[in-house]
Amino acid sequence: MATDIQDTAHPVDAAAVMRLLPSRPRLLALGEPTHGEDDLLHLRNELFRQLVEQEGYRTIALESDCLRGLIVDDHVTSGTGTLDEVMEHGFSHGWGASAANRELVRWMRAHNVRADADGRPASERLRFAGFDGPLEITAAASPRQALTALHGYLAAQVDADLLPCTAETLDRLLGADDRWTEPAAMMDPARSAGQSAEAGQLRLIADDLGALLDERTPHLRTATSREDWDRARLSARTATGLLRYHHWMADTSPARMPRLLGVRDQMMADNLLAVAARGPVLVYAHNSHLQREKSTMRMWEGPVEWWSAGALVSTRLGEEYAFVATALGTIRHQGVDAPPVDTLEGLLYALPGDRCVIDARRLATALGDTRPAPRVSPWFGYAPLDPAHLADSDGVVFVKDVRKS
Template sequence: MRTTASTLLLVLGLGCSPAHLPPQTRPPAPTGPLLTGLVRGADGAPLDGARVGLVPFVPSWNPRTDAPVGLVPSGPDGTFSFGPLAPGTYSLSAVTREGTVLFTKPIEVKTGEPEAPGELRVPGIRVSWDATVVDEAGARIPGAELRVVRPGMPYDDVAFPPAMAPGLFHLETPREGAYVLIASAPGYTTRMHQVARLGEPVMVSLERAADEAMRQAAVEWVKQSGLKLQSVEAERGFEDLERLGPVLQDTRVVALGEATHGTREFFQLKHRLFEFLATRRGFTVLALESNFAEMLDLDDYVLTGRGDPAAFLKGETWDTQEVLELVRWMRRYNEDPSHTQKLRIQGVDMQYSPAAVARVLAYLEKVDPAQVATLQAPLAPMTEPSARTFFRLPQERKEEIRTRLDTLSERFEREREPYTRRSSPGEWTLARQNLRVLRQYLGHVLHEKDGERDRSMAANLLWLLDHQAPGTRIAVWAHNGHVMRGPSEWKDMPMGRHLAQALGPALYVLGFAFHQGAFQAFNMDPNPPPERQGMVEFSVPPSPEGSLDDTLARVGWPLLAVDLRALPRSGPAYEWWRRTHLTHDIGFVASDQGAPSLSSVRPLECYDGLLFVERTTRARPNP
């Protein structure tokens, strides 16, 4: 690891478009402001040869494939210029000859309103590291290109470092921060790679793009080995699903993914699959990508019939008619006295949770009332319906809350015996778990550990396995990006990878894919019209030719399932399935401005099986 104390200044300004050519020789001049700047070194001298890039801060700009607005070197006097530019918000990056990666804050470009000159100063101490782009044999790839992405909300910063040698990039970055690399080369499949530890060498391996023969072999294998599903609807029988029985015979956890958080057919298929798992394979728990505490009332409804399930779903991602029908089916199942093993619905997430705070304080009121008075004021910011109050707290105040929760956790362990006498072993265990998810959330917010959310969800699912009856089998419902066995583009250790390390082949991961259609999502645009605010319908066109979704559509079945564990481990079909392919990947948010909807996945590395829907519709919100 090498550090440096040099400093880089980036001075920015907006000017007017130059117009000094004689009228008879000058073409029509484009209009709009210029973005100009100056790159300086540590000693204040102009810095020549820095590679400066400009990208738009708009949802439609894809950091994987789209060209920057401009990419220019700084001149001998350290200056650079972009434009004329359309009004809007931009992100500026610079990579020095030494490989120092530098980003600005968002820059607002307005016609007739010059941007005041500004500067960006990198930390005095940085870490140096090399990124190498290689083929599958480990040889560096001539002509490889690299993009350095600093993930952000709502948009990402992107820098464009030059190669120091074919396939070799030297980079310098701050000690802290998250970075993702996008590597590409002619004839190879573009790949995103999360940087796990700054300061350590990174190697990104690219695969040769799959050819048409491999793709056709993949299609033929699905036609021969896949399951042509008859319906997405539950309570229609299992004749077309019976072949899944032997596949899932020895599994303890079946993970059900989804390519969006708002697709009717995905939700209906999950209902149907859970019905199959419960009635044919003895699964009794459905665990959702929802907060642990917020699901407890819904679990009580499924067990006892108390309360209104529609009210318990209010505010959840799953507040849809399809999920409500599934919950009511679970209740009907439990009402049948012949079903001695009762179904449960649980949450494994650990995000902002006023319900967890309320349950911990209610338990303490019963077993240790003196503690409640000391905790109510410190924890008050975490009891508001919205997380805004909590997020606006200064960092030291959040640290204080974290310390309070850590101290309370120690007290729970120390006072376990008297607490249990005043309540019951089950009540103590449940209260401690609610406290645990609060501490997980604080760790996530305070960035104590990279990937804390996925690590915590996996830990909470394993906790459920440990605290149910021996042999309990669980189906977990979450996004594809959480359930996958292998690394995703934006995270090295999704929940499914943690579970795979703990459970091995006893985990079966079913990814969900679709070719085209509609879904619902939260509109992330800053000022949408009233009719487009909140959860609204979006749609996407067919996935591009050669993608995972397009290849499955070639099979010609509107609904299908495929068991990737049955794939032969050699031959052209195997070669296609093991490679990286584009697929629809949409979470909770989308944009009317056309946010990218595709990401890359290695199906054979990430999934044990796949469910595919050719055309989708929007999940139906509850009234």
């Protein structure tokens, strides 16, 4: 058995990953089992550089705020803003403080500068995208930025009579932003503004603005740039998704948490499909957002299930979507010690070397009907792989020991 498992393992590089796949997928996703570990992010950077240079990927999409991500994209494509400003304002979840994320942005900008110097076309420039909604752990953003951007784009291009409201009415209905961003609303639905009369009117307005954007596409695509049109569509998706998310924040039924998690991943999936429409994309996020099987999480209300962005995108793209999960052995600074030998991670931990790429389906075949025991993490921030779903991944990157950042 040990020899069979070792035969499925290869050094981590772009060529090893591509050999797992029948062809280059339009959307290649690399997952992580925990957030905030620069060891894993440096490995991501190394692998993504190779995939850009050897396989022609042209967009890197991260699990970060899709609207803030526009700041990063402007910087890497045209040099707008300083690197310090971009790292402070272009990422959500505090991830702009990551040295590895800073390294990635610096490299993407340098890659594009070299492309400009070589006279390569704009189509070969690297692009950046955040594909998460403007959502934090305990709150969601105000829909103001997305709604006003969408309204402003349309107001400049269509007759005022076609708009569902004026900018002044929109501003009045939105009110103060802090009524939307109230952190206590996650635990207390009564603190959410998501089912107020104003929120209900805004959902109708967002729907009408989005429909108007679609109806006027032939005119808008000739009257404005592709970039402006794409950003208006992003604003429309984000406004609609945020208002739906806020609605469920105010809900008191048992469906509340499954719907919140489902709405978030639907926003992620829609953003990924939109980005993939312009060319091949590399994606990085938590395994639970990218896997093909149903995702689960234990919360204060009990276990919650939902379909991940990866499951939704895979259903749409088929073999044009590929998912490589990341598994790990130890995170000793978080109390995660060597895995038990009867777990999937325990079997991989016994392999030589510090990291490897595993052919997940060959490994599942080698294991046969007897699957390893599920690993139980002593730390809530790390999610082990479910051995029952091993074959649902196209591959596994295994990192033996994660060092403290």
